[in-house]
Amino acid sequence: MKGRVMRSTGSWYDVLMEDGVKLRCRIRGKIRLEGIKETNPVAVGDYVDVEPESNEGIITSILPRTNYIVRQSVKKTGHAHVIAANIDQAMVVATMVMPRTSAGFIDRFLVAAESFRIPQVIVFNKKDLLDNESQRHQNNLIQIYKPLGVTCIVTSALENLQPEIEKLLHGKTTLIAGHSGVGKSTLINKLSPAINQKVSEVSDFTKKGTHTTTFAEMFRLDETTFIIDTPGIKEFGLIDMTPEELSDYFPEMRDLRLTCKFGSRCLHINEPKCAIKEAVARETIARSRYESYLSILTGEDTRK
Ligand SMILES: Nc1nc2c(ncn2[C@@H]2O[C@H](COP(=O)(O)OP(=O)(O)O)[C@@H](O)[C@H]2O)c(=O)[nH]1
Ligand SMILES: [Mg+2]
Ligand SMILES: [Zn+2]
Structure with a gap:
């Protein structure tokens, strides 16, 4: 069977x-x-x-x-923990406030999904909490991600579910990720009240040290529609990727990188006549994306 x-x-x-x-x-x-x-x-x-x-x-x-998404094993280095398999799309829930999701986090998620050729969605949640500054920041991010082929949806999980979200999920298996407190469980409960995921108090997720290891779990919304909740999963791993390969998973760098003086060997750090660095200077590649690229490449988080 x-x-x-x-x-x-x-x-x-x-x-x-x-x-x-x-x-x-x-x-x-x-x-x-x-x-x-x-x-x-x-x-x-x-x-x-x-x-x-x-x-x-x-x-x-x-x-x-057909595919799978991993995170680096904390126990054994060089080993990967498979979070989920056979995914049609990857959705990251992001918030500009309470808590603020960094561009670095979003980019790591998108790169991981892109490396497995999984289409990506960003749900910008808690639109009801946006002030002018965070609204501007969110608009900037949408302007960066939409041209890259990432579906961007703005919502508030406290309000009525947008039909757009249901339509997007229908007939697919969607992995849902995002920092604790962004509203994943609230959104999932809206999609199917029968799932009845525990929603955390607003005060809970800001506290440090309340780290419980939880496992990914898949829910069925109907015969053909599945969602996978990944609570507590902070980072998705990028395994078996050479440094030269990384810019291939940034869609805005993919073709351009071949025009660097050193071609596919260029790491776009300080090589001469680097097409990627030139594009960053011209602002045709967003600086935040380039910073994420460097941070993934060096394994260091250069921003906080
Ligand atoms: N203001 C506001 N609060 C929200 C929204 N979505 C979720 N919340 C609240 O944010 C908190 C964390 O939500 P939860 O679904 O547990 O987040 P999760 O950790 O990502 O599963 C809860 O108090 C929710 O009621 C939203 O769109 N607007
Ligand atoms: Mg939750
Ligand atoms: Zn280059």
């Missing part, structure tokens, strides 16, 4: 079977996938073969993935 992994705790997996029944499953023996070193063999979103065993199940194999 075939099913799809909705939730994983590491040793147990909730699998939604083709007949609509949710089955608690375990893995038998070792399931190894080619190409990646990962700490968890089965991820949320995976399609799996299951052998039912009384009222539980055994996952016997994973069907080939």
